[in-house]
Amino acid sequence: MSQTTEYTPKTDVGRIANFVNQRTGAAAAVKEFGRKIFPDHWSFMFGEVALYSFIILLLSGTFLTFFFDPSMAETHYDGSYVPLRGIEMSVAYSSSLDISFDVRGGLFMRQVHHWAALLFVAGMSVHMLRVFFTGAFRRPRELNWVVGGVLLILGMAAGFTGYSLPDDLLSGNGLRIIDGVIKAIPVVGTYISFFLFGGEFPGTAIIGRLYVLHILLVPAIILLMVVLHLMMVVIHKHTQYPGPGRTEDNVVGFPVGPVYAAKAGGFFFVVFGAIAAIAALFQINPIWNYGPYDPSPVSAGTQPDWYIGWVDGALRLMPGVLGDFSFERNVAFPWGHNTFVFNVLLPALGPALFLLGLLFAWPWIERWITKDNREHHILDRPRNAPFRTAVGAAGVVFYCTMWAAASSDLIATHFHVSLNDVTYWLRTIFIIGPFIAFWITRRLCLSLQRKDRETVLHGREAGVIMMSPEGGYSEKHEQLNEYKRWRLVSFDTPQYIPAQPDEDGKITKKEKRRAKWSKFFLEDRVAPVTPAELAAAHDHHEVEGGDHKSLGH
Amino acid sequence: MGDERHGDPKHSGAVDPVGQGDVNQFTNPGLPPHPPRITDTNPQAEKRAERQVMVLFIISVIGTVLFFFGYFGVGHTGIEIGTKLRLQNTLIGLGTAFAMLGIGLGIIHWAKALMPDHETAESRHEIAPESQRAEAQEIIEQVLEESGMKRRKVLRNTLLGAAAIAPLPAIFMFRDLDRSQLGAHAMVDRLRHTMWSEGVRLVRDPSGLPIKASDVQLGSAFHVIPEGLNELHEGKLNEKAKAVVLLMRLPKDKMTVSPGRETWNVDGIVAYSKICTHVGCPVALYEQQTHHLLCPCHQSTFDLTQECKVIFGPAGHALPQLPIKMDDEGYLVAQSDFQEPVGPSYWERG
Numbered sequence: 001m002s003q004t005t006e007y008t009p010k011t012d013v014g015r016i017a018n019f020v021n022q023r024t025g026a027a028a029a030v031k032e033f034g035r036k037i038f039p040d041h042w043s044f045m046f047g048e049v050a051l052y053s054f055i056i057l058l059l060s061g062t063f064l065t066f067f068f069d070p071s072m073a074e075t076h077y078d079g080s081y082v083p084l085r086g087i088e089m090s091v092a093y094s095s096s097l098d099i100s101f102d103v104r105g106g107l108f109m110r111q112v113h114h115w116a117a118l119l120f121v122a123g124m125s126v127h128m129l130r131v132f133f134t135g136a137f138r139r140p141r142e143l144n145w146v147v148g149g150v151l152l153i154l155g156m157a158a159g160f161t162g163y164s165l166p167d168d169l170l171s172g173n174g175l176r177i178i179d180g181v182i183k184a185i186p187v188v189g190t191y192i193s194f195f196l197f198g199g200e201f202p203g204t205a206i207i208g209r210l211y212v213l214h215i216l217l218v219p220a221i222i223l224l225m226v227v228l229h230l231m232m233v234v235i236h237k238h239t240q241y242p243g244p245g246r247t248e249d250n251v252v253g254f255p256v257g258p259v260y261a262a263k264a265g266g267f268f269f270v271v272f273g274a275i276a277a278i279a280a281l282f283q284i285n286p287i288w289n290y291g292p293y294d295p296s297p298v299s300a301g302t303q304p305d306w307y308i309g310w311v312d313g314a315l316r317l318m319p320g321v322l323g324d325f326s327f328e329r330n331v332a333f334p335w336g337h338n339t340f341v342f343n344v345l346l347p348a349l350g351p352a353l354f355l356l357g358l359l360f361a362w363p364w365i366e367r368w369i370t371k372d373n374r375e376h377h378i379l380d381r382p383r384n385a386p387f388r389t390a391v392g393a394a395g396v397v398f399y400c401t402m403w404a405a406a407s408s409d410l411i412a413t414h415f416h417v418s419l420n421d422v423t424y425w426l427r428t429i430f431i432i433g434p435f436i437a438f439w440i441t442r443r444l445c446l447s448l449q450r451k452d453r454e455t456v457l458h459g460r461e462a463g464v465i466m467m468s469p470e471g472g473y474s475e476k477h478e479q480l481n482e483y484k485r486w487r488l489v490s491f492d493t494p495q496y497i498p499a500q501p502d503e504d505g506k507i508t509k510k511e512k513r514r515a516k517w518s519k520f521f522l523e524d525r526v527a528p529v530t531p532a533e534l535a536a537a538h539d540h541h542e543v544e545g546g547d548h549k550s551l552g553h
Numbered sequence: 554m555g556d557e558r559h560g561d562p563k564h565s566g567a568v569d570p571v572g573q574g575d576v577n578q579f580t581n582p583g584l585p586p587h588p589p590r591i592t593d594t595n596p597q598a599e600k601r602a603e604r605q606v607m608v609l610f611i612i613s614v615i616g617t618v619l620f621f622f623g624y625f626g627v628g629h630t631g632i633e634i635g636t637k638l639r640l641q642n643t644l645i646g647l648g649t650a651f652a653m654l655g656i657g658l659g660i661i662h663w664a665k666a667l668m669p670d671h672e673t674a675e676s677r678h679e680i681a682p683e684s685q686r687a688e689a690q691e692i693i694e695q696v697l698e699e700s701g702m703k704r705r706k707v708l709r710n711t712l713l714g715a716a717a718i719a720p721l722p723a724i725f726m727f728r729d730l731d732r733s734q735l736g737a738h739a740m741v742d743r744l745r746h747t748m749w750s751e752g753v754r755l756v757r758d759p760s761g762l763p764i765k766a767s768d769v770q771l772g773s774a775f776h777v778i779p780e781g782l783n784e785l786h787e788g789k790l791n792e793k794a795k796a797v798v799l800l801m802r803l804p805k806d807k808m809t810v811s812p813g814r815e816t817w818n819v820d821g822i823v824a825y826s827k828i829c830t831h832v833g834c835p836v837a838l839y840e841q842q843t844h845h846l847l848c849p850c851h852q853s854t855f856d857l858t859q860e861c862k863v864i865f866g867p868a869g870h871a872l873p874q875l876p877i878k879m880d881d882e883g884y885l886v887a888q889s890d891f892q893e894p895v896g897p898s899y900w901e902r903g
Contacts, residue, residue, distance in 0.1 A: 037675035080632050101634055104624055108645045140680050173834055176794075177850060180832025180897035190741050190899045195730035200743055200791045201833070205730075237677055245584030250674040252584065262664035269657025273650045280646020295794035296758050296776060296827065298835045300849040316851045320831060320869040328869030328898050337903030343869040344832060344897070377677060409852060419852060420865055482582040489579050531579055 038260045039240040039253035043130045048264060050123030050155075051226065052271040053116045057158075060113040061215065067103055069095040070165065070211035072204040081288050089167075089292035092207045096166035096287055111279035117162065119275060121155045121307040128152060132362070132392050134379035136239045138372075142363040144232040147225055149360050154222045156307050161214035163305055167207055170285075170302055172293030175206065177312070181348045184341035202293065241379050242490050244483040248377050301410055306403075311352060313405030317427050318347035351402060355395065362391075369517045370494040383452070384491040386445035387521035393441035394434035401430045442524070449526035452488045456480065456529040457537040489528045496522040584672065592666045602666035609659030616651025623648055741901045745894050747779075747795040749875060754780035755800060755824065755885040763884045764800065769822050774839040775800040777824065779887070795895055797827040797835065798875050800885070803844060807858045814860070817876040819885060824875040825861050826895040829853055831868035833897045846872070869898060 009018045021027040071091035077084045079094070080101040099106035128148055131137055137145035160178075164171045179201045182193045198205030237251050246252045254260045290299070304312045320327055320343040327343035358365075366388065367373055382389040404411070405426045412419035459477035466476050480488070499507045499515035591598045623644025630637040702709050731740060754763045758776040761783045769775065777798040785792060802822045810818070817823070825846070829836050834850035844857040845864070853866030861872035873895050876888035894902055 037673060040672075080630065080634060082632055082634075101630065101638065104629065104641065105645050107638065108642050108649075111642070111646075173850065176833045183897050183899040184832075186900050188900075190744070190901055191731075191737075193899075194733075194740055195727060199731050199733050200788075201794055202790050235680060237675075244582045245672075245674060247581060248677075250676050252672050252674045254670075254672060259664050259668045259670070262660050262668060266657045266660030266664065269653045269660070271657075273652075273654030273657055276646055276653055277650035280643050280650060293790070294759075295790060296778070296797045296835055298837045298849055300838065302849065312851075315832065315867055318867045320853065320867040321863045326863075326869050330903060338900050339898050339902045341869060341898040341900075343867050347867070409849070423852065423866075482579075483585040486579060486582050490581065528578070 033234075034257045035255040036234075037237075037251045037253045037255055038264075039238050039251055040260075040263075041241055043134075044238070045267065046123050046127035046130055048123075048267055049271055050120055050127055052268045053120035053123055053275070054222065054226065055268070056116045056272055056275055057113060057120060058219065060109050060116060061162075061219075063109050064099060064106075064113060065215055067095060067099045067106060068092070068165070068211075070208045072167065072202075072207050084288060084291070087292065090207070092165065092167040093287070093292045096168070100288065108276075108279055111282075111284050112275055113162075114284045115278050115282075116275050117159050118306060119271075121152070121159060124148070124152050124155055125307070128359075129392070129396070133382040133389055134239070134241075135376060135385055135388065136379055137363045138376040139363075139367070140375055141232070141236055141239075144229060144236070145363055146360055147229050147232070149356065151222065151225050151229065153356070154218060154225065158214065158218045158222065159305055159307055161210045161218060163308075164210050165207060165214060166285075166287045167293050168287040169290040169293055169297065169299070170287075172202065172295075173298055173302070174304060174308075176201065176295070177315075181315075181344055184344035184348065186338070186340060186345075202295070237377070239377055239379050242381070242487060244486045246378060248375070251377075301413070303407060303410070309406035310399055310402040311348065313402035313408070313426075314347035314351045315344065316408055317402065317405045317423065317430055318343055319427075351398070355399065358395070368514060369521060371497055371518075372494055378490075380491065383445040383448040384493055386442045386449070386524070389445050390438045390442035394438040397433045397437040398430070401426055401433055405430075446524055446526055453526065453529050456485055456488050457534060491528055493525055493527065494522055495525060584674065587671055590666065590670060599667065602662065606659045606663045606667070609655050609662060611655070613652045613655025613659065616648045616653070616655055618648070619651060620645055620648030741899075744795075744896070744899065744902075747890055747895065748782060748792050749779050749796060749798075749887045749890045751887065751889055752880070753887045754880070755798065755877065755887065756780045756782075758797065759783070765883045766819050766822055766879050766885055767883065769800060769802045769885075771802050771804065772841040773801070776827070794833075795828065798824045799827045799836065799839065799846065800824045801839060801844075801857060803857060807844065809859050811860060814874065814876075816878075817874055817888070819877055819879050822877070822885065823857070824877045824885075824887075825855075825857070825872040826875065826891060827872075828896040829868060830863075830870050830872060830895075830897060831866070836872065 007018065009015045017027075017030075069091050073091045074088055075091050075094050077087050077089055077094050077097060079085075079098050081097055084097065096110075099110055101107070131145065131148065160174075164175050179193050179197065182196065183189045185192065193201065196206065196209070197203040198209075238253070240246050240252060243252070254263070291297075303309070318327070327341075327346070329340040329342060330337050331340060380388075382392075405423070408422045408426060409419060411417070412422045459479040462476040462478045464476040466474055468474065496519050497515070498518075499511045501507050502511065592602050593599075623641050627637060627641040627644065630641060697703060733740060733743075735743070755775075755777045756763050756779070758778040761778070761780070763780065764775060764777070777800045778793060779796050782789065782792055782796065800822065802820075803818075805821045808818070808821065808823075827835050827837070829848040829850065831848065831851055831853045834848050836846045836848045836853070836855065838847040838849055839845075839857075840847065846855040846857060846861065847853075848866070848868070851867050853868035854864050855861040855868070855872050856864045860874060863869070863871060873891045873893050875891055877885050878888050880886045
């Protein structure tokens with residue numbers, strides 16, 4: 001290596017950078033990421049909220065592990081909280097009380113951890129809704145959508161395992177419900193329950209086992225998935241909303257260094273600050289009010305954490321007995337009688353499997369129906385994919401009905417209505433609500449698309465009323481400039497594709513089914529305005545100035 | 554999949570991007586002109602933005618100070634938890650919040666007002682160029698070929714067989730998660746037995762005081778445990794989770810008693826398992842007027858006058874009844890254990 005070719009840095013920063021680069025080759029990473037472009041939009045920040053909440057969970061959770069003792073050994077409380085002094089309880093509950101009362105800032109950290117957990121799942125959920133409604137899951141991002149779905153499930157698992165740790169009355173009842181659901185699983189359920197609890201419920205093993213899952217296994221897998229998720233974002237580059245200058249071949253936005261890094265980095269502190277403010281001002285899970293776990297008492301009006309609500313609500317919606325028909329079926333087998341606990345199995349697994357199955361499979365379902373296998377880097381405005389938006393809205397209503405059902409008792413007491421009526425209504429909405437939501441949403445989307453067409457063709461309402469020489473009034477319309485117009489016309493909406501013959505010239509049954517779905521989803525379609533239509537509309541205005549011809553389709 | 558692939562200088566043809574420049578479409582007008590911000594044109598505004606960012610950072614410093622004021626100023630709360638803990642939590646929390654928000658909002662304001670706000674375009678690259686795919690396929694084929702996987706079928710198949718059963722020990726290791734050392738049948742049989750047996754007194758939960766039949770008035774409900782439960786040293790909660798009982802008196806004319814259960818009550822006093830047959834919450838609410846029992850978790854409702862039959866909600870079968878009688882001293886005792894398993898249903902319940 002000759003001295004003449006070696007680069008000699010002149011500044012301090014340069015010298016340090018050169019030292020690091022010569023030993024790690026980090027210059028390549030700087031070259032890749034230093035000025036990488038990220039598009040900017042408020043709706044891209046939900047995923048960031050989830051990521052930052054996760055970091056805050058790791059930080060606050062690590063602090064809590066230093067004080068928490070996941071033991072179910074019996075002890076008598078002797079801490080600062082007088083009402084519980086001398087009461088028999090588990091060491092886990094006692095140490096949770098100590099964190100709250102005898103570790104300065106411990107209560108704050110507990111509240112930060114719990115609020116951040118709620119925000120973590122909320123951030124992921126809203127992020128997934130954004131991805132779904134804008135079509136960001138389409139090729140090449142299908143796998144990242146699946147990773148995101150796995151993350152959502154892991155987030156709920158992390159939440160549930162953590163919720164049970166303090167071993168207070170409320171979380172103990174939550175575990176009891178889980179035990180009941182597990183026991184309903186045919187053939188192996190009873191054994192899974194015994195293995196999980198180390199014998200009969202509640203036993204003395206479950207808290208320690210959940211603790212290992214909660215602080216090691218689940219967060220490790222989440223971390224792995226987050227890394228995968230972000231790596232794929234780098235590989236794919238971020239999607240962007242349609243707009244002037246944005247194409248399928250470019251990314252328009254701010255460079256990572258300095259603008260995007262500053263904004264995203266600053267946003268971490270904002271999320272942290274917001275969670276800290278909530279934890280400072282709003283009490284969550286006051287475990288000292290509930291007392292230690294005891295299988296006998298329970299308080300009315302208890303609620304699960306919000307992200308478990310939909311499963312709990314499904315359990316509530318299911319009728320166990322209809323007239324004389326019980327959904328608990330005893331079936332005679334050659335070796336004896338066994339029980340199918342459909343009244344627990346169906347609601348616990350059915351909606352979850354249906355919803356999550358549909359969620360994971362949707363990118364492929366949509367590709368199959370639309371026959372659209374192209375790469376998409378420009379997002380759809382939700383109105384421009386009426387069928388997808390309608391399916392999403394149906395899913396949201398389906399989910400939210402179950403979610404509301406988890407609070408059926410509070411709805412009843414709060415609004416002074418019969419609990420039974422609330423349940424009957426929610427059962428009805430559970431079944432027909434998604435269909436109504438589908439239909440209304442699709443009509444709304446199509447109407448919004450027509451409105452967009454009208455705005456492009458005839459301009460926007462200027463708010464200026466003009467009087468013609470004949471005395472008629474009309475509102476002045478202002479033509480859009482080309483940038484604004486581009487936002488409204490630059491979309492691509494899939495069309496109904498009738499059944500196509502395959503290579504042998506035959507139309508398969510599967511293809512016929514596809515065509516049916518395609519017709520159902522895509523037949524009602526509003527096409528973007530073409531330049532020719534715009535030109536025609538302008539001529540039309542000049543000649544007559546009124547009397548619109550019908551548009552669309 | 555089997556489509557013909559068209560290559561051009563920009564694309565190898567493996568991927569079909571969404572069409573652009575269609576004659577039926579408008580042409581992309583390109584990035585709109587960039588209006589300068591006020592901080593770009595007005596040095597005073599720039600100075601002001603700089604001051605604002607600085608103030609935000611100073612707010613963060615004040616927040617950190619506030620944290621320490623809460624931490625050391627309030628100190629250990631001791632037993633004065635009421636107001637002191639609340640104050641400390643609020644000060645520590647708001648201190649942290651200001652410390653974080655000051656930094657965060659300051660940086661964002663800095664980025665938005667003072668760093669360049671020109672949006673720029675970067676071109677995307679093909680994720681999987683066709684040439685790479687072909688090369689990778691060649692490598693995989695070569696690896697497979699050199700390993701002999703395809704030629705040495707016997708080796709491959711025995712390896713697959715070995716690998717298929719090798720994880721089984723790892724799964725069976727989990728068998729002793731239940732450390733009762735019971736056989737499979739005995740394990741499940743535990744669910745059929747509780748602490749109740751002939752002559753075990755019904756005592757109040759949690760005091761352990763026995764109950765005389767004359768104590769049980771119309772409209773009152775007793776939360777009951779078996780005598781001796783409180784004195785257990787091992788597995789107390791396990792036993793309690795199965796044995797808790799609700800005790801109530803019903804007017805005799807309101808009771809329907811099925812054949813075989815005529816002697817299970819003491820003059821209208823009945824005892825039922827408190828563990829919901831749905832998923833096991835305690836059925837804690839007794840409605841005196843209608844004689845309904847309601848589970849607060851999922852609202853299963855049981856009708857006491859019909860031997861706790863399910864009349865609403867997700868539970869699948871009635872609450873099990875505990876046969877009771879009166880002993881010589883007038884205290885209520887159990888005649889036997891429950892005649893069926895208590896709590897949620899399970900596969901082997903039958």
